[in-house]
Amino acid sequence: MKVFRFVQLKYQIFFSCVLVAVLPLLLTSFFQVRIFDLSLKRQALAAGNVQSREAVELFDGLLSDCVLACQSLDQSAATILIDSKNDDTIQELYMSLYTAASSLRTDAVFSIYDVGGMLRFTTDSQVAAPALSRFDGLLKSLIGTERKVYYYTPPYSGDGENESRFQAAYPIENAGGMRTGILVLDFSEESLENLFRGFYGTGSALILRDAQGNPVYSSNRNLSYEEQKELLLAAQEEGGRGEFAGNSEYAYLQTDGAEGYSIVRRISTPISLSSASQMRELSLVMSLLCLVLCLFIAMALSRRISRPIKRLLDGMRQVRKGDLEVQVPVESQDELGELTGAFNRMATDLKRYVDERVEQQKALSAARLKLYQTQLNPHFLYNTLDTIKWSAKIHQLPEVAVMAENLAGILRQALSSREFVTLKEELETIDSYMAIQKARLPEGFQYEAEVPDSLMSALVPKMLLQPLVENAVLHGVEHDGNGYICIFAAQEGTDLKISVFDDGRGMPPEVVRWINSPSPEKRDGHLGLYNLISILKIHYGEGYGLKARSGDGEGTTITITLPMEEKHV
Numbered sequence: 321m322k323v324f325r326f327v328q329l330k331y332q333i334f335f336s337c338v339l340v341a342v343l344p345l346l347l348t349s350f351f352q353v354r355i356f357d358l359s360l361k362r363q364a365l366a367a368g369n370v371q372s373r374e375a376v377e378l379f380d381g382l383l384s385d386c387v388l389a390c391q392s393l394d395q396s397a398a399t400i401l402i403d404s405k406n407d408d409t410i411q412e413l414y415m416s417l418y419t420a421a422s423s424l425r426t427d428a429v430f431s432i433y434d435v436g437g438m439l440r441f442t443t444d445s446q447v448a449a450p451a452l453s454r455f456d457g458l459l460k461s462l463i464g465t466e467r468k469v470y471y472y473t474p475p476y477s478g479d480g481e482n483e484s485r486f487q488a489a490y491p492i493e494n495a496g497g498m499r500t501g502i503l504v505l506d507f508s509e510e511s512l513e514n515l516f517r518g519f520y521g522t523g524s525a526l527i528l529r530d531a532q533g534n535p536v537y538s539s540n541r542n543l544s545y546e547e548q549k550e551l552l553l554a555a556q557e558e559g560g561r562g563e564f565a566g567n568s569e570y571a572y573l574q575t576d577g578a579e580g581y582s583i584v585r586r587i588s589t590p591i592s593l594s595s596a597s598q599m600r601e602l603s604l605v606m607s608l609l610c611l612v613l614c615l616f617i618a619m620a621l622s623r624r625i626s627r628p629i630k631r632l633l634d635g636m637r638q639v640r641k642g643d644l645e646v647q648v649p650v651e652s653q654d655e656l657g658e659l660t661g662a663f664n665r666m667a668t669d670l671k672r673y674v675d676e677r678v679e680q681q682k683a684l685s686a687a688r689l690k691l692y693q694t695q696l697n698p699h700f701l702y703n704t705l706d707t708i709k710w711s712a713k714i715h716q717l718p719e720v721a722v723m724a725e726n727l728a729g730i731l732r733q734a735l736s737s738r739e740f741v742t743l744k745e746e747l748e749t750i751d752s753y754m755a756i757q758k759a760r761l762p763e764g765f766q767y768e769a770e771v772p773d774s775l776m777s778a779l780v781p782k783m784l785l786q787p788l789v790e791n792a793v794l795h796g797v798e799h800d801g802n803g804y805i806c807i808f809a810a811q812e813g814t815d816l817k818i819s820v821f822d823d824g825r826g827m828p829p830e831v832v833r834w835i836n837s838p839s840p841e842k843r844d845g846h847l848g849l850y851n852l853i854s855i856l857k858i859h860y861g862e863g864y865g866l867k868a869r870s871g872d873g874e875g876t877t878i879t880i881t882l883p884m885e886e887k888h889v
Contacts, residue, residue, distance in 0.1 A: 364587050368573050372526075375520075379581060379583070382426065386471075387469050390469050392416070394503075396413050426511045427507075427510070428506060430443045430503070431504045431506065471489075476545045483509065485507060486507040486528075488507075489503070512528065512537040524539075524587045525585070527551060530581055533556075536581070554586075555574060555584045555586065570586050572585070625656065629656070632660060635647075639667055645667075730749060739781060742777055743779075743780055743809065744777070747771065747785075754767045761797065765803045766805070767805045771809045775810075778816050781856070784880065792820055792824070795825070796875065796876060797824060803824055806822075807820055808821070811884055815864075817881050819878065819880075820877070821875060826872055856880070856882060860882050860883055864882050864883070865880075866880060
């Protein structure tokens with residue numbers, strides 16, 4: 321569907337709906353009549369095959385009946401030709417003739433002729449006088465032949481239904497083996513009609529053909545004898561394969577039987593060519609009407625789908641321009657309605673998120689400014705500068721230069737534009753800070769950092785530890801001039817924990833509870849800790865911050881928890 325790549329969505333939907341509806345419709349219209357016609361033809365051919373086989377079996381059974389009838393009359397016919405004046409014999413013969421006739425599958429006329437061709441006995445009541453010349457050829461053909469039943473097709477004369485159309489002849493011999501006459505069974509067109517009735521359907525013609533290819537019987541009485549021969553010739557040309565060739569209206573079936581006889585069936589098309597043409601025209605008209613209906617439905621569907629999507633697209637463009645208050649009307653409760661509602665909720669959530677981020681950034685900037693202001697409070701700067709001054713006057717030692725250098729390093733780190741530094745850099749800043757504090761408190765105290773080398777590359781906010789160390793000096797060491805301060809760090813899963821410990825007099829319980837509360841409020845005297853907690857929660861979320869542990873005789877431990885992030889070199 322690359323053709324639709326640069327087409328608007330509503331036209332893509334429109335053309336897609338039209339194609340989906342029209343293509344199957346056209347294919348159905350094109351093949352419907354054809355498939356229906358082929359199906360009917362197959363059914364007609366199948367039924368014709370079945371009926372032809374049954375007709376052949378019926379005719380073969382008739383031939384078998386003729387043999388049995390002739391054999392049953394053999395002795396009676398020979399006797400009557402010798403003694404034709406005995407009334408009892410004549411009566412017995414007629415009884416045998418009628419009994420044999422009733423055993424056949426259809427009506428037949430039994431006739432007995434002597435060797436001179438004279439009709440001696442017959443079951444045909446309409447015969448007024450013997451017909452001698454009619455059987456001359458038949459009698460001559462039986463001279464010197466094997467003694468069995470022979471089948472003939474008399475020449476067609478057009479005398480009507482009672483004309484003999486099929487004959488069975490049987491030579492009569494006396495006890496000494498001499499031919500004394502002939503037994504003839506005549507089957508008229510009406511007899512064959514009664515035999516084959518029910519074995520041909522409407523629109524088909526059944527023809528019984530003899531071994532010489534001559535028509536014996538036709539189920540279609542409207543066909544003349546010449547038309548029957550033309551039908552047999554057409555069947556011979558088609559080969560009797562049972563197919564409707566091309567635009568032909570007929571198919572031919574040939575089923576062979578006994579004694580060279582066969583059944584030839586001509587089957588007409590179930591639907592005439594004119595009817596099939598009318599059905600195709602009707603299908604075309606219906607297809608056009610359905611096409612018009614599909615066009616209207618496709619237009620309505622494309623508008624219904626594309627209009628909400630276009631409104632969503634316009635809303636997204638407004639959001640991209642910065643208008644986060646845009647809301648698209650919800651017109652339905654389907655998937656498009658749910659999509660529109662989701663967009664409206666997304667725009668609302670995005671506006672709330674942006675507002676919260678702005679407020680967080682403002683709070684972070686304010687907390688950072690306050691932290692910078694409180695990290696180096698005036699008391700510390702005053703004491704440091706006073707110490708530098710008196711050391712320079714009294715001792716005149718290089719210690720003054722070292723203190724000034726440490727103070728410069730602390731100020732440099734505090735005023736740096738970087739928000740995050742490595743833990744190693746943070747500890748270097750604390751070392752500078754502790755060097756100044758040791759010079760300011762000459763009574764002496766101990767300080768050390770127990771941090772594994774593997775954690776030195778961890779990233780932390782700058783000046784993170786200075787408020788905690790300063791708190792440890794002011795409340796744990798400065799009171800009596802000596803003590804112990806230790807910084808240690810460890811990794812627990814994906815978190816980094818940094819603790820500052822002092823062995824001083826400890827914190828009041830209310831301060832410990834304030835530090836450990838989920839959301840500490842601003843508290844006078846602990847502005848540095850409050851700003852530090854605020855920065856940690858803004859950077860890392862509510863799950864991170866400070867935890868304090870303090871007690872009499874145990875000192876104070878404040879632990880910072882933040883995600884473990886390393887600086888990649």
